[in-house]
Amino acid sequence: MDDRIERLQRRSAKNEGILSLAGGLPANELFPRQKLASAFLSVVSRPNCEALQYGWPEGSEGLRKWIADRLRGRGADVSPDDVIVTSGAQQALAIAVELIGIDGRVVATEEETYPGALDLFRDRGAKTASASRATNADAACIYVVAGASNPRGLPLSELRRAELLASGRPLLVDEAYAELRFDGYVAPPFLVDARDRTFHIGTFSKTLCPGLRVGWLVAPPELAADALRVKRDLDLQAGSMAQAVVEGYLALDDFDQRIVRARKTYASRAGRLVRALRRYMPEARWVEPEGAFAVFVETDLEGVDEAHALAIANAHGVSYDPGSMFRPGAALDPFGFRLCYSSRTGEEIEEAVQRLARALGEVRARKAA
Amino acid sequence: MDDRIERLQRRSAKNEGILSLAGGLPANELFPRQKLASAFLSVVSRPNCEALQYGWPEGSEGLRKWIADRLRGRGADVSPDDVIVTSGAQQALAIAVELIGIDGRVVATEEETYPGALDLFRDRGAKTASASRATNADAACIYVVAGASNPRGLPLSELRRAELLASGRPLLVDEAYAELRFDGYVAPPFLVDARDRTFHIGTFSKTLCPGLRVGWLVAPPELAADALRVKRDLDLQAGSMAQAVVEGYLALDDFDQRIVRARKTYASRAGRLVRALRRYMPEARWVEPEGAFAVFVETDLEGVDEAHALAIANAHGVSYDPGSMFRPGAALDPFGFRLCYSSRTGEEIEEAVQRLARALGEVRARKAA
Numbered sequence: 214m215d216d217r218i219e220r221l222q223r224r225s226a227k228n229e230g231i232l233s234l235a236g237g238l239p240a241n242e243l244f245p246r247q248k249l250a251s252a253f254l255s256v257v258s259r260p261n262c263e264a265l266q267y268g269w270p271e272g273s274e275g276l277r278k279w280i281a282d283r284l285r286g287r288g289a290d291v292s293p294d295d296v297i298v299t300s301g302a303q304q305a306l307a308i309a310v311e312l313i314g315i316d317g318r319v320v321a322t323e324e325e326t327y328p329g330a331l332d333l334f335r336d337r338g339a340k341t342a343s344a345s346r347a348t349n350a351d352a353a354c355i356y357v358v359a360g361a362s363n364p365r366g367l368p369l370s371e372l373r374r375a376e377l378l379a380s381g382r383p384l385l386v387d388e389a390y391a392e393l394r395f396d397g398y399v400a401p402p403f404l405v406d407a408r409d410r411t412f413h414i415g416t417f418s419k420t421l422c423p424g425l426r427v428g429w430l431v432a433p434p435e436l437a438a439d440a441l442r443v444k445r446d447l448d449l450q451a452g453s454m455a456q457a458v459v460e461g462y463l464a465l466d467d468f469d470q471r472i473v474r475a476r477k478t479y480a481s482r483a484g485r486l487v488r489a490l491r492r493y494m495p496e497a498r499w500v501e502p503e504g505a506f507a508v509f510v511e512t513d514l515e516g517v518d519e520a521h522a523l524a525i526a527n528a529h530g531v532s533y534d535p536g537s538m539f540r541p542g543a544a545l546d547p548f549g550f551r552l553c554y555s556s557r558t559g560e561e562i563e564e565a566v567q568r569l570a571r572a573l574g575e576v577r578a579r580k581a582a
Numbered sequence: 583m584d585d586r587i588e589r590l591q592r593r594s595a596k597n598e599g600i601l602s603l604a605g606g607l608p609a610n611e612l613f614p615r616q617k618l619a620s621a622f623l624s625v626v627s628r629p630n631c632e633a634l635q636y637g638w639p640e641g642s643e644g645l646r647k648w649i650a651d652r653l654r655g656r657g658a659d660v661s662p663d664d665v666i667v668t669s670g671a672q673q674a675l676a677i678a679v680e681l682i683g684i685d686g687r688v689v690a691t692e693e694e695t696y697p698g699a700l701d702l703f704r705d706r707g708a709k710t711a712s713a714s715r716a717t718n719a720d721a722a723c724i725y726v727v728a729g730a731s732n733p734r735g736l737p738l739s740e741l742r743r744a745e746l747l748a749s750g751r752p753l754l755v756d757e758a759y760a761e762l763r764f765d766g767y768v769a770p771p772f773l774v775d776a777r778d779r780t781f782h783i784g785t786f787s788k789t790l791c792p793g794l795r796v797g798w799l800v801a802p803p804e805l806a807a808d809a810l811r812v813k814r815d816l817d818l819q820a821g822s823m824a825q826a827v828v829e830g831y832l833a834l835d836d837f838d839q840r841i842v843r844a845r846k847t848y849a850s851r852a853g854r855l856v857r858a859l860r861r862y863m864p865e866a867r868w869v870e871p872e873g874a875f876a877v878f879v880e881t882d883l884e885g886v887d888e889a890h891a892l893a894i895a896n897a898h899g900v901s902y903d904p905g906s907m908f909r910p911g912a913a914l915d916p917f918g919f920r921l922c923y924s925s926r927t928g929e930e931i932e933e934a935v936q937r938l939a940r941a942l943g944e945v946r947a948r949k950a951a
Binding site: 223236237238239241244246249250253254257258261262263264265266267268269299300301303304307329332333336337418422423424425426442443445446447448449450451452453454455457458 | 592605606607608610613615618619622623626627630631632633634635636637638668669670672673676698701702705706787791792793794795811812814815816817818819820821822823824826827
């Protein structure tokens with residue numbers, strides 16, 4: 214990422230006058246603080262101190278069972294022993310690319326995708342490219358955010374799913390948002406159709422809270438032992454306390470009901486953003502999201518300096534994630550950005566889009582000048 | 583590690599009839615459970631939810647300041663911006679080797695050292711070898727557990743320190759046990775003498791608790807930006823909640839007093855182990871530890887199958903970590919093992935050593951047969 218953009222984002226995060234639509238943060242209002250506190254108190258007082266001690270690299274047995282049960286409920290042939298609890302979904306990705314070996318090779322992704330994955334692939338020496346029949350054939354692996362995409366919040370089409378399965382390539386399937394489709398539909402995991410070459414990646418970051426850093430990886434069976442070795446090399450184990458708190462929380466709450474509430478909140482916020490875009494930025498191009506946290510917006514502008522435009526937006530009191538971050542070729546054109554509605558109230562969204570529309574007007578005027 | 587040994591260790595961990603001297607666990611009795619619970623309750627109720635949300639890859643500002651202040655107090659020129667909070671010391675090591683590039687090269691270590699580091703170095707394609715003037719000259723880097731070593735609990739000699747500094751090679755300095763010398767002396771960090779090629783690695787795992795997974799890395803200044811990039815690629819950030827709990831805890835307690843108590847507990851347990859070894863295993867060779875968690879014991883036996891011997895020990899109701907795990911060349915001879923006194927009471931230590939002496943008698947008898 215452009216250093217100037219990083220500096221702007223860090224500065225704007227500290228500025229309470231700026232309404233940020235950046236960052237992909239879940240809604241603070243949805244964090245089950247009481248129940249997490251109860252879970253913590255319960256696990257910290259256990260005489261064996263398992264929440265504070267070292268644990269095994271694969272993670273807690275109870276949590277792996279919960280994850281495996283949930284995947285089995287969706288048709289996948291997965292046992293608790295197939296699951297590695299990771300320090301968030303990002304680590305699951307890092308383990309997967311270590312096992313695949315991507316240095317000097319191509320990693321294929323959607324037209325726009327999760328920047329943390331693109332950064333990882335590039336830093337590990339891969340060339341990132343949009344998936345296509347031609348790219349897929351050569352690719353070291355194909356990365357896809359399944360269920361509801363980042364940054365567009367769209368499900369994978371049946372055609373696309375079939376293409377990925379037909380590619381024969383290793384699939385990195387990131388289900389960070391898979392349970393957060395507004396209509397409640399959760400597609401079968403790729404594990405059902407391609408168990409032997411799917412790296413299934415999940416996380417509690419979007420559905421529970423990111424600050425615990427608890428995710429998971431189900432690797433192809435023949436790489437499972439190597440995956441565990443890499444996990445141990447990277448950080449020994451996911452946090453014992455974080456895992457115990459999640460497990461304790463799951464025993465105290467109805468997770469499915471929680472997801473239902475979360476979908477409702479995010480759907481409502483998505484609706485506010487969509488209406489505000491129609492009203493205040495009618496010229497922008499975007500597709501109505503069907504889940505997840507954000508809308509990816511493109512404009513008719515080309516050749517815009519993204520850092521310059523972001524500085525103008527910040528001056529107007531709004532922030533977002535510039536579009537090139539999400540593009541495998543890091544393309545600047547057409548000028549676009551991701552707007553996250555997830556952590557903002559309806560009123561904030563409405564206000565932020567008005568500020569953004571004014572900022573875009575200024576970007577346009579300066580370009581024309 | 584030998585798969586048979588891993589299976590035995592996993593099985594014995596579940597067997598309450600086995601007194602384990604394996605694993606390097608801090609004493610459960612020393613975990614400040616009340617204060618950690620208070621810290622958790624305080625941070626989870628803050629309106630900004632920072633303990634539950636995403637944070638920056640470098641970690642929390644308050645914690646980095648605490649770490650930098652402590653290092654500055656020991657003479658190092660380190661600011662909070664130089665510190666990266668990591669998911670434990672193991673991750674700091676993983677970041678360091680990623681930056682150095684060790685594939686196909688030699689990593690030099692002490693004659694015996696931390697197995698998690700040896701595994702990482704080997705899995706990343708390095709050859710591990712005992713440090714010597716000859717080895718050091720070629721080495722990609724030199725790894726040392728400073729202050730009090732693992733597995734021997736011994737400080738680095740002044741001569742050895744001077745040799746390491748004279749080597750001119752990158753130094754991976756693991757201070758996991760540096761504050762846990764029984765006499766309270768904490769040597770100046772290598773950062774004081776070799777800021778430009780020291781990867782300084784620290785952790786709360788031994789002094790507070792390992793289940794939070796909070797460690798830190800101070801990289802050479804010219805690699806600091808790259809270190810942060812690697813950290814972000816690996817898992818985005820250390821746990822927000824874990825960091826907030828540590829920070830909250832540090833505000834509630836006198837950490838230095840805590841360390842004083844920990845040293846006393848571990849010194850007393852070390853004394854019990856040493857006396858038991860003298861009494862029940864007079865033929866064993868070892869050096870009296872001056873800090874940390876363990877004693878490394880060597881016997882006069884050679885050619886012992888470590889898994890076989892461990893199975894015999896388990897049958898006698900005791901467990902330990904086999905010696906080859908700690909040796910850079912994975913040498914089996916002389917037959918030896920690490921005995922951790924850290925998580926056992928004096929009575930348990932006494933009983934465990936008696937069982938071990940009987941087990942060794944059986945190993946010896948079977949060899950002679």
